[in-house]
Amino acid sequence: MKTMLAKLMLAAAVIGGGLQAASAETANIWVRADGSNFMPRIVDAFNKAHKDQIKLDIIPNAEIIPKYGAAAAGGTAPDALSLDLIYTPSFAAAGQLEDITDWAKSLPYFSSLSPAHVKTGTYKGRIYGLPFSADSSVLIWNKKLFKQAGLDPEKGPTNWAEIEADAEKVNALGGDIKGFYFSGNCGGCNIFTFTPLIWASGGDILSEDGSKATLDSPQLRGAIDLYRSMVKKGLVPEGAQTDTGANFFAAFAGGKIGLSPSGAFAIGALNTQYPDVDYGITFLPGKDGGWSSFAGGDNFVVTKGTKKIAVVKEFLDFAYSLEGQTILAKYGSLPVRGDIAKEALKDLDPRYQVAAEAMAKGKTPYSVVFNDLINSANGPWTQMINEVFFGDDVDGAIANAQETMQSIIDQAPNK
Amino acid sequence: MTAITAASAPVRSRAGVSRRQWVGLLYVLPAVALVTVFFVIPLGMTAWMSLNNWPLMGEHSFVGLDNYIAILHDTRFWNALKFTFYYTVIVTIAIFAVAFPLAIFIEKPRPLTNLYRTAFFMPAVVGFASASLLWSWLLNVDSGLFSPAAYDIGLTEKKVNLLATFQPAFWSIIAMVVWKVAGFTMIILMTGLQSIPQDLQEAAVIDGAGPFARFRAITLPLMRRTLALALILSVAGSILAFDQFYIILRGGPRNQTLTAVYWIFNQSFVSFKLGYGAALSMVLLVILVALSLVQLWLLRKPEGLD
Numbered sequence: 001m002k003t004m005l006a007k008l009m010l011a012a013a014v015i016g017g018g019l020q021a022a023s024a025e026t027a028n029i030w031v032r033a034d035g036s037n038f039m040p041r042i043v044d045a046f047n048k049a050h051k052d053q054i055k056l057d058i059i060p061n062a063e064i065i066p067k068y069g070a071a072a073a074g075g076t077a078p079d080a081l082s083l084d085l086i087y088t089p090s091f092a093a094a095g096q097l098e099d100i101t102d103w104a105k106s107l108p109y110f111s112s113l114s115p116a117h118v119k120t121g122t123y124k125g126r127i128y129g130l131p132f133s134a135d136s137s138v139l140i141w142n143k144k145l146f147k148q149a150g151l152d153p154e155k156g157p158t159n160w161a162e163i164e165a166d167a168e169k170v171n172a173l174g175g176d177i178k179g180f181y182f183s184g185n186c187g188g189c190n191i192f193t194f195t196p197l198i199w200a201s202g203g204d205i206l207s208e209d210g211s212k213a214t215l216d217s218p219q220l221r222g223a224i225d226l227y228r229s230m231v232k233k234g235l236v237p238e239g240a241q242t243d244t245g246a247n248f249f250a251a252f253a254g255g256k257i258g259l260s261p262s263g264a265f266a267i268g269a270l271n272t273q274y275p276d277v278d279y280g281i282t283f284l285p286g287k288d289g290g291w292s293s294f295a296g297g298d299n300f301v302v303t304k305g306t307k308k309i310a311v312v313k314e315f316l317d318f319a320y321s322l323e324g325q326t327i328l329a330k331y332g333s334l335p336v337r338g339d340i341a342k343e344a345l346k347d348l349d350p351r352y353q354v355a356a357e358a359m360a361k362g363k364t365p366y367s368v369v370f371n372d373l374i375n376s377a378n379g380p381w382t383q384m385i386n387e388v389f390f391g392d393d394v395d396g397a398i399a400n401a402q403e404t405m406q407s408i409i410d411q412a413p414n415k
Numbered sequence: 416m417t418a419i420t421a422a423s424a425p426v427r428s429r430a431g432v433s434r435r436q437w438v439g440l441l442y443v444l445p446a447v448a449l450v451t452v453f454f455v456i457p458l459g460m461t462a463w464m465s466l467n468n469w470p471l472m473g474e475h476s477f478v479g480l481d482n483y484i485a486i487l488h489d490t491r492f493w494n495a496l497k498f499t500f501y502y503t504v505i506v507t508i509a510i511f512a513v514a515f516p517l518a519i520f521i522e523k524p525r526p527l528t529n530l531y532r533t534a535f536f537m538p539a540v541v542g543f544a545s546a547s548l549l550w551s552w553l554l555n556v557d558s559g560l561f562s563p564a565a566y567d568i569g570l571t572e573k574k575v576n577l578l579a580t581f582q583p584a585f586w587s588i589i590a591m592v593v594w595k596v597a598g599f600t601m602i603i604l605m606t607g608l609q610s611i612p613q614d615l616q617e618a619a620v621i622d623g624a625g626p627f628a629r630f631r632a633i634t635l636p637l638m639r640r641t642l643a644l645a646l647i648l649s650v651a652g653s654i655l656a657f658d659q660f661y662i663i664l665r666g667g668p669r670n671q672t673l674t675a676v677y678w679i680f681n682q683s684f685v686s687f688k689l690g691y692g693a694a695l696s697m698v699l700l701v702i703l704v705a706l707s708l709v710q711l712w713l714l715r716k717p718e719g720l721d
Contacts, residue, residue, distance in 0.1 A: 066684045069471030090687075094473035131680040168506060185667060242578045244665050369686075377665040378683045386669055390579070 027308035027315070030081040031056065031406065032064045035133055037268070037297060038331035039082065044319045045327060052311040065371070072096055072303065079306040080315075082132045082298040085120045085220045086370045089210075091301060092123035093368045099301040100128040103313060109320065112339035116295030116364040129299030131336035133328060136359035137193045137294040138287070139163075140252060140266055141259045145177060145279040149258070156282030157202045159289050160197070160226045163259060164235075169234045170258030176365040179235035181252060182227070182262040184389050186245035187382030188375045191365070193261030194282065194385065197223040197361055200286030205381075210367035213405035215384070215398050222287055222390045224398075231389055241390050244377060253277060263296070264355035268332035271349060271377050281351045283358055294361025297333065334359050369412045380404035461693045469690030471683075492695060495678040496702075502585075502674065503653035506592050510649055513597040518604035532602075539599040547679035549660035550591040554578055554663065560599045578664060588659050596652070600645050605712070607641025608634065643714035647707055654703055675699050 031039040036058045043056045057078065059067055065087065071077040083091065091097050104110055104127045114131040121129030143153035149169040157163040167179030183189040195205055203219025206212065230236055237257075239247065252260040253274045261284055270277055283291030300319075302312055318324050325335040326342040334356050335341040341360075345352050367373060374381045384401035388394045465482055469475040486492060521532050526556065553560045556576040566574045577583045611634060619629050635642075657676040660666060666673040673681075679699065683692030 065687075066471065069687065072472055091472065094470060096472045185665065237557060238574050238576045238579075239555065241576055242556070242667065244667075372686050376681065377667075378670050378677075378681055378685075383670050386667070391669075 018296040024053060025308055025311050026053040026055050027306075027311040028055045029066055029312075029315070030059050030064065030068065030078045031139065032059055032061045032082070032298070033085065034061060034265075035082055035333070035413045037329050038333050042319055042324055043315075045323065046315055047049070050314065050366075052314055053217050054311070054315050072406055077244060077303045079308040080300060080302045080312045083129065083301050085117050085129065085131075085297055085299040085364065085373075086367075088120045088129040088299045088301060089123050089366060089368045090370065092126075092128040094304065096304055097128040098304045098306065098309065099126050099128060100130065100302060104130055107320070109337055109339055113320075114295065114297075114336045114338065114359065114373065116346050116359075116362050117297065117299050118271075120364050120366060121299045129301040130316065132298045132300040132316075134295065134297035134331035134336050134359050135263045136334065136355050136362045137196055137261060137263050137264050137284055138266075138355055138358055139259065139282050140262045141166070141247070141280050141282070142170075142252070142255065142257060143280055144255075145173065145258050146280075147344050149173055153278075154280065156280050157259070158282070158283065158286050159285050160222070163285070164226060164230060167230055167235045167259050168233065171233075177256050177258070178237045179258045180230050181236060181247075181257040182240060183239040183243040183248045183412075184236075185242050185247050185377075185382065185386050186248060187377065187379060187385065189245050190249045191374045191381065192228075192263060192296060193364075194223065196284040196292040197226070197262075197286065199292035200284060200290045201288075202286070203281065206365045206367060206373075208366070210365065211409060213402050213409060215402040215405070219287070220398070221394075224394060227389050228394070241386070252279075264334050264352070264359070265332055267349055267351050267355060281354045283354065291358075293358035293362040295359055295364045297336070367409070369408055417491075430669070459517050461696055464690050465694035465697050467690045469693070471687035475690065478690070483698075485691065486694060486698055491673070492675070492678050495673045496675045496699075498671070498673065499654055499656065499675045502589075502656060502672075503650055506589055506653050507646070507649045509589055509593050510600050511645075513593050514600035514604055514645075517597065517601040518548070518608055521601070522605050523607045531596055533607075535601055536598040538595045539602075541595065543595070543658040544662060546591065546595045547659045550587070550659075551663045554587055578667055578668065584664055584668055585672065588663060591659060592653075600649060602642060603645045603648070604638070607638040607645075610641075611637045616634075622623050639714050643711060646714070649711065650706060651703060654699075654706070689706050 029043070039058070040056060043054045047053050057060035064081070064083075068077060068081060088097075107113075114134055117129070117131030117134070118127070121127055121131070139156060141156050146153040146166070149166075149172065150168055151169055157166050163180075169179075170177065171179035182193065198217070198219045200203065200221065201219040202321055203217040204214055205220065207214055231240075237251070239251075243251075249262065249266055249269060251257050252262060252266070253270060255274075255277050267281065270279060284293060285291050302309060306312070319328070320337055322340050322343060324338055325340055329335050329344045329348055329352065334352070335344040337344075338360060341356050345356060365374070372379055376382065380401040384397050391397060464475075466477060467475045468478045468481070473501060517535055521528055521535065541549075552558070554562075554577050556562045556574050556578070562574045562577060564569075565571045573584075577587050615633055615637075616629060619633055624632065655676055657675050657680065660672050660674055660677055661680070664672050666677055675695075676699070679695045680693050682688050682695060
């Protein structure tokens with residue numbers, strides 16, 4: 001009965017061009033805590049303007065995957081969820097998601113949706129996820145400390161040598177002030193902010209289709225040497241070695257760090273929570289110039305077999321409108337529609353433009369076992385970055401990680 | 416008549432026994448129901464899941480003993496188990512080394528005994544997760560207590576990151592667990608000490624036994640049962656350790672403090688292999704039951720005592 005109604009409503013919407021259906025439905029949507037700033041605003045705006053309603057649940061970041069799995073097994077999964085985009089392949093591979101290829105391709109602006117999202121949302125040629133929110137990795141620097149250190153506060157570093165030189169100068173201010181910060185025991189943070197250094201220099205850690213680990217490259221080795229050298233010179237606070245991500249943003253926000261790789265989210269967070277910190281934003285550079293970025297964020301996915309698919313599509317349509325994209329940008333995400341991104345950002349902090357450009361040309365690794373390889377606190381990537389940045393046996397650590405990662409990829413159930 | 420009486424008597428008595436049994440069953444029914452719902456059924460389900468390839472999402476399929484065969488080759492699980500045993504031995508010794516003197520100290524009534532008992536027992540009422548969060552902050556190198564304090568009073572040249580290398584990180588956890596658990600073990604040991612008749616000690620004193628001889632010949636043998644209880648609780652608790660390593664160390668530095676339960680958690684909820692996690696749980700269960708039996712046997716009541 002409900003599917004009938006949904007079909008009727010869809011038909012009514014198509015024929016009548018937005019004609020209101022007779023009865024309203026409510027769809028349930030989940031989002032991870034990272035989206036707790038912008039998601040409720042979009043849902044509110046949608047609910048005010050539409051008869052159909054969205055009920056939103058915000059789930060802690062680390063819980064959302066197991067919780068969704070349990071709910072799906074028990075038949076109580078939400079109709080749709082905003083999912084960290086890197087998980088889309090593994091969710092699709094598990095047969096958990098609704099194939100939305102036809103609908104997606106019928107959208108007039110399909111070709112301007114964030115390519116990184118669409119790529120991770122595609123599994124075996126079919127589309128299971130579409131972009132919802134976006135976050136790109138960038139390099140941020142503290143203008144006040146740059147000025148004190150005699151550096152040009154308006155000019156960020158454009159290659160690795162400049163990063164190290166700038167960090168050294170700031171570090172020389174002494175006291176509590178340190179040159180550089182990164183979360184040295186956090187796989188997720190470093191795939192976001194460290195791999196762009198490698199990409200920008202022409203290397204990669206995974207093959208394009210995610211079937212091969214490619215850690216044994218001079219570019220990776222070079223980027224490691226940059227970080228090692230800064231650690232050795234004491235430019236990085238002691239706590240970095242054991243930071244599992246808790247200080248990823250907070251360290252820089254404290255105002256005593258010269259430079260730190262971070263994300264577009266930091267713009268909104270710094271502006272609203274730390275208005276005193278004067279900072280600049282630039283791209284994460286390659287060894288000799290050039291730049292790259294990790295295109296992250298959430299894909300919007302639909303639970304297989306949901307009866308509320310019409311409402312869900314209506315909501316996503318709204319999120320893609322200029323109004324939706326503007327709300328998104330205002331509350332901490334980058335727009336995901338390239339064709340109207342400039343317009344959505346026009347009244348906002350100009351530093352967003354850098355992040356938006358980074359997003360547009362950003363890159364996202366593709367793997368159905370991303371969690372095992374990269375994000376897991378005990379996975380090979382996390383172990384390797386900690387060993388190579390702070391340990392003694394760099395080559396051994398890389399070789400070990402290469403072997404472990406390849407064996408995890410080879411054992412994956414649905415390649 | 417006699418034949419009838421003789422025949423009917425056992426019948427009546429059988430009916431009586433049977434009624435008593437039914438009443439008895441009624442009394443234990445709530446407990447049986449609880450154990451069935453919350454232990455037997457989940458255990459049965461775990462056993463069943465362990466025979467399946469059971470992903471967190473999607474369809475599961477029967478694979479027989481494949482998961483158990485995979486465990487044989489899972490070196491990281493056996494390493495985790497090895498570390499768990501190492502941790503269990505060290506932490507159990509540490510707990511008893513602290514708890515026994517404390518128990519002897521607070522056993523006899525003396526001024527402020529109640530205050531001491533309460534103070535020593537206090538950490539035991541804090542949950543393991545909360546205690547771990549507290550210590551995670553205390554151990555933080557930049558904003559914690561130990562490292563900055565040692566640096567400020569000039570013990571170290573710079574702030575030392577206690578959690579960055581294995582030895583200090585491991586011993587920090589041991590210190591935290593002893594702080595948290597010793598009070599509980601102390602109370603158990605104290606009840607054992609108090610159950611020893613005073614006249615035995617007095618008789619030994621009259622016979623000229625010194626304090627050490629009395630401890631070895633009277634206190635320890637008479638505390639067998641209490642020791643067994645405290646030991647089994649401590650060993651079982653340590654083999655199932657997870658919270659402190661997850662919250663404070665994340666299994667680090669460099670995965671050197673991954674415990675067995677941590678590995679089960681990772682397989683189930685990071686790699687989404689619930690079936691394999693279930694198989695690992697069954698293996699751990701068997702190991703734990705075997706260990707407990709060995710301990711009970713070692714600390715059994717010797718013949719002729721009592």
